[in-house]
Amino acid sequence: MNSLRNPVTRRTFAFGVAATGIALAMGKLAPAAALTQQQELVDKARITFEKLIGSLEFGELPGYLKRAKAVMIFPDIFKAGFVIGGEGGNGVLMVRDPNKGWSQPAFYTLAAGSVGLQIGGQSSETIFTIMSDKALQAVLNDQMKFGGDMSVAAGPIGKGIGANTTTNLDADVYTFAKTAGLFGGVSFNGAGILRKDDWNAVYYGAGTLPQWIVIDRKVSNPNTQDLVNALSPY
Known part of the structure; x- marks a missing residue:
């Protein structure tokens, strides 16, 4: 000293x-490093999936999911309007391979506009089960528009969890939506699903296409594992 x-x-x-x-x-x-927009969406998609798959309201969702070609998860689709309305939100597409299981998520956006007597706003957490190859190819080719040649129907509600007696699979896509707010129901007819190339490039690498992620499985991101694990039982 x-x-x-x-x-x-x-x-x-x-x-x-x-x-x-x-x-x-x-x-x-x-402060901890801020999440990217892409990772935040992946994490929210997992939360939405776990919430809806375990909900008594959507007791037949597991049965539909097990028969689906693919699934799209949108944690927040916001619909609002005053005479002229619109809706939109970002989500992910995941495809199941019988041998490889569920794919990594590819990023998409839902967008639509409508005109009519509508007042109010509504936010929904939505899962789309894609039941046909036609619908899946339309999503991959960036040509998905609900209604017309691409049928969309609301999934059944109020039955037992894990029901495997699903027989009514006439629609190309079924929707399971948990809503908040006031709008008078959820309808996705006329809505379009478009890929987010910029988000896919940021998350997986420049030039990445959804086909590479969900079908060819050329690219991956380890930060998707919790979401993939959540879907793996189905």
């Missing part, structure tokens, strides 16, 4: 202690 009697040494020691304290404080108070 005698060395601390030297004024220069004391100043150097004090500066070192102060610098260490500041560094520790900064380390303790530094």
Whole structure:
């Protein structure tokens, strides 16, 4: 301790202690790295899936999911209007291979506009079960539009969890939507599903197409594992 009697040494020691304290404080108070938009959507998709798959309202969803070619999960589709309405939201597409299981998620967006007597707003967490190869190919080719040649129907509600007696599979796509707000029901007729090439490129690499992610499985991101695991029982 005698060395601390030297004024220069004391100043150097004090500066070192102060610098260490500041560094520790900064380390303790530094915020965690912010999630990217893409990762946030992946995490929200998992939460939405787990919420709906375990809901008594959608007791037949597991049965439909086990027969589906693919699934799209939209954590937040917002629909609002005053005479002229519109809806939109971002989601993910995942395809099941009988041998490889569920694919990584590819990013998509839903967009639609409508005109009519409508007042109010509604937010819905939605799962689309894609039942036909035609519908899946339409999504991959960026030509999916609900209604007309691509039939969409509301999935049944209010039955037992895990029901496997699903027989009515006439529609190309079934929707299971948990809504909040006031709008008078959920209808997706006329809505279009478009791929988000920019998001797929950010998350998986430049030039990545949905086909590479969900069919060819050329690319992957380890941060999707929790979502993939959530779907794996189905």
